Amino acid sequence: MKKKITIRDLAREAGVSVTTVSQILNNKGDRFSAATQEKVLALRDKYKYVPDFNARNLILKSAKTIGVLVPNIANPFFGTFIEGVQSIAREAEFIPLVFSANRDPKLEKYYLSQMIERSISGLVIASATMTTETIKEVISFNDIPYILFDQNHTQEGDRVQTNDYLGGQIAARHLIELGHKHIAVLTSDNPTENLNHRMNGFKNVIDENRLTIDAHHDVIRAPLTKDGGYKAAKKVYETGASAVFAANDEMAIGLLRGLHELGVQVPDDISVIGYDNIYWDDYVSPRLTTVQQPIFDLGAGATKMLIEQIDHNSNGARVQNFPVKLIKRNSTSSYRQK
Amino acid sequence: MKKKITIRDLAREAGVSVTTVSQILNNKGDRFSAATQEKVLALRDKYKYVPDFNARNLILKSAKTIGVLVPNIANPFFGTFIEGVQSIAREAEFIPLVFSANRDPKLEKYYLSQMIERSISGLVIASATMTTETIKEVISFNDIPYILFDQNHTQEGDRVQTNDYLGGQIAARHLIELGHKHIAVLTSDNPTENLNHRMNGFKNVIDENRLTIDAHHDVIRAPLTKDGGYKAAKKVYETGASAVFAANDEMAIGLLRGLHELGVQVPDDISVIGYDNIYWDDYVSPRLTTVQQPIFDLGAGATKMLIEQIDHNSNGARVQNFPVKLIKRNSTSSYRQK
Structure with missing residues (x-):
């Protein structure tokens, strides 16, 4: 049997990357020159290339990315929070991208704009320094779904919280x-x-x-x-x-x-x-x-809420509360007169 | 969803071309009159316009983003490694985006393709499960600059390491x-x-x-x-x-x-x-x-090397070695007969 022509063969013969070929074949090739687009389409016709289902699937699902803003990645609290985010994102086939601006509101605003430029699907914002102004100006204005956690001074938007x-x-x-x-x-x-x-x-x-x-x-x-x-x-x-x-x-x-x-x-x-x-x-x-605080559950819960928002295009001021409780270990004991 | 304001909308309202708007918004508008520049900037502020990624890519070659792949974000080793990456990325005005596929090679490959579609500028790969095949097929093939750390089975590409x-x-x-x-x-x-x-x-x-x-x-x-x-x-x-x-x-x-x-x-x-x-x-x-292991320095060093690669468009098999040394604390002491 003749070897099946792959997207890689087309890319090699056209002298461009696999990504370029896939974008052109999926009608997302506007940013490439007309010559490049024509070359790729001609090769497709010449070899009667049929996209492999899996390869194609890889490309068509491309928009699904969740940005996760935390104040400090090295803090184990946020490490566990991110693991909660990942568990749900992975199930729903979203890619979580984590970024941290170390509590610098200006940098947070800049990073957020950059995420939005990259067509992020939604945001989980777990940073207490995020200002209402930034949320309004950058996030709401661009209609980006978002969930808040540990927010300071705003009462708007869906959120997860503990008491x-x-x-x-x-x-x-x-x-x-x-x-x-x-x-x-x-x-x-x-x-x-x-x-x-x-x-x-x-x-x-x-x-x-x-x-x-x-x-x-x-x-x-x-x-x-x-x-x-x-x-x-x-x-x-x-x-x-x-x-x-x-x-x-x-x-x-x-x-x-x-x-x-x-x-x-x-x-x-x-x-x-x-x-x-x-x-x-x-x-x-x-x-x-x-x-x-149920840290993992907070990350997972925020992400579930976000994906609902993305799927149903709704954002109100829903609040999901998570319980707190005492964990008794060995660093406390009954008072004894000294 | 509210329609996103495009560069075309701004151009229409300002009565100028899309190219004019894009050049002014990218600080390349010197050749236009002050009045035109002010009009465009005022419209940008009025509509809180965030440039669309693809449109902007047509004009500005580089969207400066570094992808950082780690096996596990919650591990404090990688938390400190990421802090090292961030310190250099921030100086050089790159945005570090962290992603983790929990040592699943298939998921790593998928996430990588997605990063590349989003025109990431380069990659720091600190995951021992990344295969040579993935590096060749996904990363090298798309000409994405990358740095390896803690790699298993490949000797190709720039890398940071300890002995x-x-x-x-x-x-x-x-x-x-x-x-x-x-x-x-x-x-x-x-x-x-x-x-x-x-x-x-x-x-x-x-x-x-x-x-x-x-x-x-x-x-x-x-x-x-x-x-x-x-x-x-x-x-x-x-x-x-x-x-x-x-x-x-x-x-x-x-x-x-x-x-x-x-x-x-x-x-x-x-x-x-x-x-x-x-x-x-x-x-x-x-x-x-x-x-x-100088964990922070490894992250910082990998990122410096990567940015050099991005700027000078070079990738060989450079290796940068970082020192290891004994840190004596209290969990070891001289042998005593029991």
Whole structure:
């Protein structure tokens, strides 16, 4: 049997790339010269080329790309979030492209414009620095479907979220049930709105229990990173508190290291509770008690919602809520008089 | 969906040609009157016009985008690698788009074709599953500049690399200098070629020192993950070895957790050395001794090389080597008779 002519043979004989041939044969060849287009079509006729179904399928599905904007790819929280996005995107045959502008709003806006130029099908925006202005000017204006997560200051558009206020309450209740009365807080020096909710929920339960957190002495502020928590350890210890709520797990894990180096025993000398339930919590010592956000599910849920939007061409202000809950491990224990 | 504003709409409303609009919007409009330039720019702002990719491609040759293919975004090794890529891409005004096909060669090939259709400027390929066939058929054939890292079976194309054989030797020398004689190895159940080099270097030094690693009893195989290391802890302990070399840090960190739960003291009962120097090594207990790969620099170096390739249109088989070195922390100590 004669060997079947492939798209590769055509490309070779025409002296162009496979992509060029495929685009011309699929009537998407406008950007190539008339001479190139004619050469390719003539070769198709000469060899009576019939596109291979699979090869063709590869090309016709080409528009389906989801952009995923995160503040920091190296943060394990967003690593897990992206895995959730990928699981759904893959099923639905979308390609997820991840980009990160490290919380620089100008760069975010620029990258977004570039994504839109490349005919992205939709966007999952998990960056708290994205401004309402950018969403309106760049995204909505171009009718790009999008889903928001961890947004600061806008109430527009479909979104996935967790209840940060409740999460803060859960953390406070846990420490109070363990008998702690002098409690410190380690939080961001530049808090986003969801962090404020988290801290307000925490303080609400403290107040209800007629305890106080002295804003000057018991609230320590630092960057929301492992290093931030690590360097704040001495200040946290000097509050004299028997328990501390760290605003996220990265910070809490840094704090554990700092306290260890100071010779402070966790949880015997001080209980530590974090927030997020990143997958590293099981690998530090002691294993970290925390409030779980269902990170993978948030990424998957956002992507499901986005694909519905793309398929049905609808965007309202739908909100999907995901639950938070206490994960008790070894970094918290009952209050003991020293 | 609302109709997207096109360059043609702008031209019509401004009463000028499409070419005039495109040249003005691309800062090549010097030859037109100030009034014309202002009119076009005002219309762009009024309609928040984002140039369409294909239209723009006709005029501007390059849309500057770098695709970064990694096996797993959630792995902190690749998180740091990507940060290195971003640092250089940002300086050179390229947009890095990260994609991950979780070590599925078919999916990798499909994603790559899609990137190429979207006129990506170049690729950093940090996936050991990428086949020579895919590189030839999809990437080289389309004349896409690319850089390889951690490649298995191809010797073609520019690449960045570290000396895995030397890294393995460094790990073995460290343990032997500490006086260990019975040494175990915890390695992958599905090793890539660079891992084999690493293990061969390790064994070379063991042999030189007239020690032996019993292939049946002292070599434990598990998935190359934290969970893999965690679940292998009992087997590692049962070798009776006084020291163990884990093939990467994720595995070593899982092993530390597993040994801790078994009541085995590290390094008093057994010394543990890892490989990579991921940023979590400082946050586990005890802090992990390891062989450092300069992960951020590898990402940055690959990207510098790629941008040179894009700018100068050259691809040979240039190889840039990056150093490895011992990072001594607290998980290894001198051999003590039990």
